Amino acid sequence: MTAMTEAVIDLAAIAHNARVLAATAGPAGMMAVVKANGFGHGAPQIARTALDHGATWLGVASVAEALALRAQGLTAPTLCWLYSPAETFDEVLQADIDVSAGSVTALEALAAAAERTGLVANVHLKLDTGMSRGGAPVEEWSELFTWARKLSDAGLLHIRGLWSHLANAEDRSDPGLHTQLREFDLGREAAAVAGLDPPILHLANSAAALHLPPARHDLMRAGIALYGIEPVPGQTFGLRPAMTVRAQILLTKRVPAGTGVSYGPDFYTDRETTLALVPLGFADGVPRVAAGQAALSVGGVRCPIAGRVSMDQIVLDVGDLPVRAGDWAVMFGPGDQGEPTAGEWAGWAGTNPHEILTGIGARVPRRYLS
Incomplete structure (x- = not known):
């Protein structure tokens, strides 16, 4: 598997x-x-x-x-x-x-x-x-x-x-x-x-x-x-975030302007663009409330979530990036490569980083780097 x-x-x-x-x-x-x-x-x-x-x-x-x-x-x-x-x-x-x-x-x-x-x-x-x-x-x-x-x-x-x-x-x-x-x-x-x-x-x-x-x-x-989350606003103590959450893109499709995406739909593409399907949803810890603000990083480029967050999946608007199935989309990490951080997700969801970290579901496997 x-x-x-x-x-x-x-x-x-x-x-x-x-x-x-x-x-x-x-x-x-x-x-x-x-x-x-x-x-x-x-x-x-x-x-x-x-x-x-x-x-x-x-x-x-x-x-x-x-x-x-x-x-x-x-x-x-x-x-x-x-x-x-x-x-x-x-x-x-x-x-x-x-x-x-x-x-x-x-x-x-x-x-x-x-x-x-x-x-x-x-x-x-x-x-x-x-x-x-x-x-x-x-x-x-x-x-x-x-x-x-x-x-x-x-x-x-x-x-x-x-x-x-x-x-x-x-x-x-x-x-x-x-x-x-x-x-x-x-x-x-x-x-x-x-x-x-x-x-x-x-x-x-x-x-x-x-x-x-x-x-x-x-x-x-x-x-x-x-x-690795700095606990005092405005101060840094040299801490390093330890968790990076990512998922493989499963499918991409080129769509015209005016294409509805996800449930509703309450999101429509404003131009011809490429959509990428990512197998992370609110059951995995992606806050539904963050849709419309949040982005994942693909190849170092932040790509916004298009439409609502579903239980098991989200759709990214990747524009004209040369994205293929099997590429990785990073939900959050340390931020060293321009990816969002847990702190940014907390801001998008109106919560704290504690909830973002503890909300990553059990079906997301943990892999440890020593």
């Missing part, structure tokens, strides 16, 4: 980004966040590369993601932070996976798992410092810390970390950012009053790690930057 599409993952770029981030972190450790299948790049491959080039921790969203890394033989310290209220945690403790907890209920479930398995649960207490998403709100901190101390003294929990997440680390002038930094310091002080001294404090995401030193603490969490 010959693949019509592929996402080429440059592991040298991941290695470079990991080194840049680790160097920036300085004495702090670096967590490689490989949730959502490594932002669409492949979690085990990214995890191994990042660990080989400066990462000291792995971070994932779900229990299933954490267990999958262990099944791949990855034994590095790993934190997961999203789980069902019915989660028992037995497998998690047996796999030596750290767990985030932002409620007394979660602490009790972890303690129960510790009693059943005879293993101490490694816990990172999560505080809501103003994002209003995960973590304990300030009015629940005292109770959370009291129970954490009680269950720690009972030998069931090891309070290994204290953490939170920043809502807008990209803008150092945002008053809300500085409020969150102060709230985290207050949480740290409140934990100390309760008799807790977690050895790992972590607050910084990619943006904060790169341009907000006060947020780095003991560990920084590298997400989007690890994959």
Whole structure:
């Protein structure tokens, strides 16, 4: 079977980004966040590369993601932070996976798992410092810390970390950012009053790690930057995009002016031109909303999408280019050859690069360059 599409993952770029981030972190450790299948790049491959080039921790969203890394033989310290209220945690403790907890209920479930398995649960207490998403709100901190101390003294929990997440680390002038930094310091002080001294404090995401030193603490969490997307608007830190998505052109046809293209049609050619059929569609991660703005690169020339994006295919208007079936059309890449970038696609689709990268579907095979 010959693949019509592929996402080429440059592991040298991941290695470079990991080194840049680790160097920036300085004495702090670096967590490689490989949730959502490594932002669409492949979690085990990214995890191994990042660990080989400066990462000291792995971070994932779900229990299933954490267990999958262990099944791949990855034994590095790993934190997961999203789980069902019915989660028992037995497998998690047996796999030596750290767990985030932002409620007394979660602490009790972890303690129960510790009693059943005879293993101490490694816990990172999560505080809501103003994002209003995960973590304990300030009015629940005292109770959370009291129970954490009680269950720690009972030998069931090891309070290994204290953490939170920043809502807008990209803008150092945002008053809300500085409020969150102060709230985290207050949480740290409140934990100390309760008799807790977690050895790992972590607050910084990619943006904060790169341009907000006060947020780095003991560990920084590298997400989007690890994959080569510059996280701070207007600033560059020498990161290299790692994913290139491309597809072979399947068919070309010469058509006259006034030819309708794709569903509707709501697009008609304005001149005699050549159309090229490309086997990428919204099931593969091409945003439908980007039609009318987006282009793919063919032979270094950007060619616009003609008509609507279908589930499995798009049509390009390649003009008078000498395009043939079997030529490659590049959806996005590093931009070195003039091709669009994931950031440009995010702009066309009105979203962020995270969604573009994680949206590349599973039926697009990943090919790895070492």
